[in-house]
Amino acid sequence: MKVSRAPISIFILFFLSTVLPHNLSLGSQITCAGIVPMKHRNNMLSISDFGAVGDGKTLNTNSFNAAIDRIRNSNSSDGTLLYVPRGVYFTESFNLTSHMTLYLADGAVIKAVQDTKNWPLVDPLPSYGRGRERPGRRYISFIHGDGLNDVVITGRNGTIDGQGEPWWNMWRDGTLKFTRPGLIEFKNSSNIVVSHVVLQNSPFWTLHPVYCSNVVVHHVTILAPTDSPNTDGIDPDSSSNVCIEDSYISTGDDLVAVKSGWDEYGIAYNHPSRDITIRRMTGSSPFAGIAIGSETSGGIQNITVENITLYNSGIGIHIKTNIGRGGSIQGIKISGVYMEKVRTGIKISGNTGDHPDDNFNPNTLPIVNGITIKNVWGIKVERAGMVYGLKDSPFTNLCLFNVTLTGTQSPPIWKCSDVTGAAEKVNPTPCPELTATTQQGGSCENHI
Numbered sequence: 001m002k003v004s005r006a007p008i009s010i011f012i013l014f015f016l017s018t019v020l021p022h023n024l025s026l027g028s029q030i031t032c033a034g035i036v037p038m039k040h041r042n043n044m045l046s047i048s049d050f051g052a053v054g055d056g057k058t059l060n061t062n063s064f065n066a067a068i069d070r071i072r073n074s075n076s077s078d079g080t081l082l083y084v085p086r087g088v089y090f091t092e093s094f095n096l097t098s099h100m101t102l103y104l105a106d107g108a109v110i111k112a113v114q115d116t117k118n119w120p121l122v123d124p125l126p127s128y129g130r131g132r133e134r135p136g137r138r139y140i141s142f143i144h145g146d147g148l149n150d151v152v153i154t155g156r157n158g159t160i161d162g163q164g165e166p167w168w169n170m171w172r173d174g175t176l177k178f179t180r181p182g183l184i185e186f187k188n189s190s191n192i193v194v195s196h197v198v199l200q201n202s203p204f205w206t207l208h209p210v211y212c213s214n215v216v217v218h219h220v221t222i223l224a225p226t227d228s229p230n231t232d233g234i235d236p237d238s239s240s241n242v243c244i245e246d247s248y249i250s251t252g253d254d255l256v257a258v259k260s261g262w263d264e265y266g267i268a269y270n271h272p273s274r275d276i277t278i279r280r281m282t283g284s285s286p287f288a289g290i291a292i293g294s295e296t297s298g299g300i301q302n303i304t305v306e307n308i309t310l311y312n313s314g315i316g317i318h319i320k321t322n323i324g325r326g327g328s329i330q331g332i333k334i335s336g337v338y339m340e341k342v343r344t345g346i347k348i349s350g351n352t353g354d355h356p357d358d359n360f361n362p363n364t365l366p367i368v369n370g371i372t373i374k375n376v377w378g379i380k381v382e383r384a385g386m387v388y389g390l391k392d393s394p395f396t397n398l399c400l401f402n403v404t405l406t407g408t409q410s411p412p413i414w415k416c417s418d419v420t421g422a423a424e425k426v427n428p429t430p431c432p433e434l435t436a437t438t439q440q441g442g443s444c445e446n447h448i
């Protein structure tokens with residue numbers, strides 16, 4: 001590969017390396033910054049030096065692969081920054097490598113080709129046993145990372161555009177052969193940062209860290225049309241030490257959904273999602289703002305959600321699992337949620353979602369224990385809440401504290417079954433299953 005370096009790109013790279021604030025924080029606000037060690041990249045490459053042309057016409061797959069191969073083979077442990085200048089760069093899917101930063105300049109757009117015929121396939125995830133929406137293999141994500149360490153995707157608010165439309169249409173008309181590709185997937189990887197980028201029009205789930213640890217996402221904007229199917233924003237899946245903050249998401253499905261595989265496959269793989277923080281997020285979703293599940297078979301534990309603002313959404317907070325899932329959902333702490341124009345404020349349900357196949361064991365029930373939801377304020381909320389536990393595995397130790405939801409219209413305002421817990425300072429008055437416990441001396445005391 002012949003490399004010619006334009007002086008202008010050297011100047012830009014030098015500029016970036018000197019003035020980029022690596023530890024910018026706003027006042028004394030808590031941030032995710034401590035979770036992934038900040039690496040300074042001494043080596044830099046520009047995608048232009050590998051023949052890429054950002055004219056919105058040229059296909060740049062070879063340039064991305066050549067640049068990333070160079071980084072892979074350079075073997076440098078401080079890693080390399082790959083600079084994508086302003087322009088629109090068409091490419092097929094590509095793989096990242098360890099110790100790299102993919103840096104999108106202001107006005108840089110990496111755009112997926114809309115080739116649904118030759119898109120590569122990869123094996124199903126073991127905790128799913130098949131593709132999430134179709135049996136068998138699944139299309140590789142547009143940008144993919146497998147078994148990586150120390151990867152950053154950042155820049156000056158550049159865009160990664162999945163051009164999902166033809167994929168959404170295949171879903172709509174039932175012609176999908178395999179599960180649609182996500183926009184960005186990291187699998188079995190650690191020390192990952194995604195920040196200061198716009199992720200848009202994913203064919204399927206947008207950002208999917210699966211079997212990962214130490215993942216930080218902040219200052220991202222995730223966009224997809226309200227009617228685009230399954231375009232979840234961020235899906236931490238069987239992953240730990242994930243921190244998501246200061247982002248805006250508006251898509252066609254759940255904004256953030258914490259998952260851990262499903263049914264017999266997820267139970268056998270046994271890989272929980274745990275130690276996850278989600279804070280200072282804003283957005284709107286026709287489904288849920290913050291979701292846990294419905295794929296919860298590896299277990300979901302110690303999830304902290306703080307300061308969320310939701311507009312025009314289906315459900316504010318949705319904790320969902322299913323029979324046959326097994327796994328336990330424990331230690332979920334949600335506080336500081338403002339919601340406006342939402343159909344259902346809070347929903348916790350034991351019978352949501354589909355199954356991979358008919359081999360799930362209907363007697364393998366999920367355990368839901370220890371959920372705190374406090375300091376919630378909602379206006380124009382049509383239905384306050386629904387909590388449906390399972391008869392043979394009632395949900396236990398649920399605490400609702402300081403929850404005010406106004407504008408409820410369609411009764412029943414609250415509806416509960418097979419749940420124990422307590423409710424204090426909750427308006428409108430919640431279902432007897434929760435208020436009765438409070439009267440009998442149960443309380444939220446050890447939750448708050």
Ligand SMILES: *[C@@H]1O[C@H](CO)[C@@H](O)[C@H](O)[C@H]1NC(C)=O
Pocket residue numbers: 023024025
């Ligand atoms: C960034 O970190 C360095 C070294 O820890 C410190 O000297 C500097 O003051 C920090 N800058 C800001 C803006 O916090």
Ligand SMILES: *[C@@H]1O[C@H](CO)[C@@H](O)[C@H](O)[C@H]1NC(C)=O
Pocket residue numbers: 073074075
């Ligand atoms: C890459 O690093 C490994 C382990 O540090 C070393 O064995 C190998 O020789 C290096 N390769 C190159 C091309 O520098």
Ligand SMILES: *[C@@H]1O[C@H](CO)[C@@H](O)[C@H](O)[C@H]1NC(C)=O
Pocket residue numbers: 094095122140144146
């Ligand atoms: C990208 O990674 C996937 C999964 O690890 C692999 O199957 C595929 O061959 C890789 N593609 C390229 C072009 O290296």
Ligand SMILES: *[C@@H]1O[C@H](CO)[C@@H](O)[C@H](O)[C@H]1NC(C)=O
Pocket residue numbers: 146147148149188
């Ligand atoms: C996960 O990635 C590491 C490299 O980081 C590799 O050694 C290991 O085999 C991978 N595990 C699986 C299950 O793919």
Ligand SMILES: *[C@@H]1O[C@H](CO)[C@@H](O)[C@H](O)[C@H]1NC(C)=O
Pocket residue numbers: 157198221
């Ligand atoms: C980044 O781009 C998005 C989409 O164009 C825009 O909504 C957002 O305000 C931008 N963020 C910043 C910090 O410029």
Ligand SMILES: *[C@@H]1O[C@H](CO)[C@@H](O)[C@H](O)[C@H]1NC(C)=O
Pocket residue numbers: 274275276277302304
């Ligand atoms: C829960 O997760 C947070 C990070 O979100 C972590 O700081 C804390 O140590 C975890 N608690 C336990 C008991 O593991």
Ligand SMILES: *[C@@H]1O[C@H](CO)[C@@H](O)[C@H](O)[C@H]1NC(C)=O
Pocket residue numbers: 029030279280306307336
């Ligand atoms: C959440 O918001 C409250 C009130 O605005 C503020 O005091 C608190 O610091 C915020 N917490 C986080 C983690 O941002």
Ligand SMILES: *[C@@H]1O[C@H](CO)[C@@H](O)[C@H](O)[C@H]1NC(C)=O
Pocket residue numbers: 336337374375376377402
């Ligand atoms: C109740 O929650 C609201 C936010 O919804 C908050 O402003 C208020 O301080 C909370 N009250 C108590 C007693 O915690």
